[in-house]
Amino acid sequence: MSWKNDQVSRAETEKIIGLAKSVLDVEGDFVELGCYKGDTSLLLAEVVYEYNRGLLVEKSVDKVVEEVWKSGGKDVEETTGEKVRKRLWIYDSFEGLPEKRLEDESVLGEAFRAGELGVTKREVKERFLRAGLPVPVIKKGWFADLTGDEMPEKIALAFLDGDFYESIRDSLRLVASRISSGGVLIVHDYTNPALPGVKKAVDEWLKRQNVDYQIVLL
Numbered sequence: 001m002s003w004k005n006d007q008v009s010r011a012e013t014e015k016i017i018g019l020a021k022s023v024l025d026v027e028g029d030f031v032e033l034g035c036y037k038g039d040t041s042l043l044l045a046e047v048v049y050e051y052n053r054g055l056l057v058e059k060s061v062d063k064v065v066e067e068v069w070k071s072g073g074k075d076v077e078e079t080t081g082e083k084v085r086k087r088l089w090i091y092d093s094f095e096g097l098p099e100k101r102l103e104d105e106s107v108l109g110e111a112f113r114a115g116e117l118g119v120t121k122r123e124v125k126e127r128f129l130r131a132g133l134p135v136p137v138i139k140k141g142w143f144a145d146l147t148g149d150e151m152p153e154k155i156a157l158a159f160l161d162g163d164f165y166e167s168i169r170d171s172l173r174l175v176a177s178r179i180s181s182g183g184v185l186i187v188h189d190y191t192n193p194a195l196p197g198v199k200k201a202v203d204e205w206l207k208r209q210n211v212d213y214q215i216v217l218l
């Protein structure tokens, strides 16, 4: 699949996909909190799909894709009865960004306003169908309202891209204890001066952590 993303640079995307490939054998699923229109999600879905395909040998890949497509996007396991090794879970308000807090204020970040980056869950789902990829688990909601029940039990890769202080703080609360040993936590915009809340939330969290997985701050 070709690269096209107006939120994450090409170099960052390559880094994320490289990391995804490096943790395929780590226990747990992939999650992205703040998926927006799904540009990075599509690439992560492709990595997961390729990995799962290793177990879908009895049925041709074309057949699986055709079945998933016809079913309107049920996942591969449900459609074919085959065991899926890894899943992708993606999360968003699908109402755009929330309100900023004081921690997020920056003259460079004035374009990031509440309601920006709005897209519907349906539009995102349709992009997977058009790409011929199994639709991931897509959860709509504010991160502050999500509970552990809406997360995979174990996570091999977590990509956090919520832009604001509370969004990253709440994402960390949801994923941190579920990341497997040897897995990876990626936080986008940590070094972005337009979004200072991201660094603040991560730095506060890091002070309290002792982790056995990789932390990558982009």
Ligand SMILES: C[S@@+](CC[C@H](N)C(=O)[O-])C[C@H]1O[C@@H](n2cnc3c(N)ncnc32)[C@H](O)[C@@H]1O
Binding pocket: 005, 007, 008, 032, 033, 034, 035, 036, 037, 038, 039, 040, 041, 091, 092, 093, 094, 095, 096, 097, 098, 117, 118, 141, 142, 143, 144, 161, 162, 163, 164, 166, 167, 170
């Ligand atoms: C920069 S975009 C994500 C870009 C995406 N990761 C990509 O690679 O294309 C940030 C997304 O996070 C979502 N978001 C930010 N804070 C959120 C929150 N607290 N709860 C739910 N969604 C949130 C926004 O709706 C927006 O779609």
